[in-house]
Amino acid sequence: MPKKNMLKQIADLVSAGEVYISNHGYDELAADGIVVRDLITGISQAQLIENYPDYRKGPCVLVLQMDRDGKPVHVVWGIARSQSAPAVLVTAYRSDPERWTADFMRRKK
Numbered sequence: 001m002p003k004k005n006m007l008k009q010i011a012d013l014v015s016a017g018e019v020y021i022s023n024h025g026y027d028e029l030a031a032d033g034i035v036v037r038d039l040i041t042g043i044s045q046a047q048l049i050e051n052y053p054d055y056r057k058g059p060c061v062l063v064l065q066m067d068r069d070g071k072p073v074h075v076v077w078g079i080a081r082s083q084s085a086p087a088v089l090v091t092a093y094r095s096d097p098e099r100w101t102a103d104f105m106r107r108k109k
Contacts, residue, residue: 010087014077032094
C-alpha cells in the first residue's frame with residue numbers, strides 16, 4: 001500500500017461505509033461510553049496526532065476526534081497489512097487531561 005495521506009485514506013473508507021470495529025475497539029468504546037456513530041460521522045474533522053506507517057498489523061494513525069458533546073476522544077484507525085479496506089477502528093478512549101496537553105494533541109513529558 002502506498003504511503004499516501006493515511007488519515008485521508010481512512011476518512012474516505014469510513015465515508016464509503018467500509019468500516020470494521022475491532023473487538024478491542026468495541027470493548028473500549030463501551031468502557032468509556034463512546035458512541036461509535038460520533039466517531040464515524042466526525043472522521044472528516046479528525047486531527048492527526050501520530051502516524052504509524054510501519055505498524056506490524058498494518059498502517060495506522062492516532063487522531064483526536066470529538067464526541068457529540070464536544071469532548072475529546074483519541075482514536076486509533078488503521079488498515080490491515082496488505083489490505084486496502086476496510087478502515088479498522090482499533091481502539092478509542094477518553095483522553096486523560098493529566099497525560100495530554102490542553103489541546104490533547106501532545107503527550108505531557
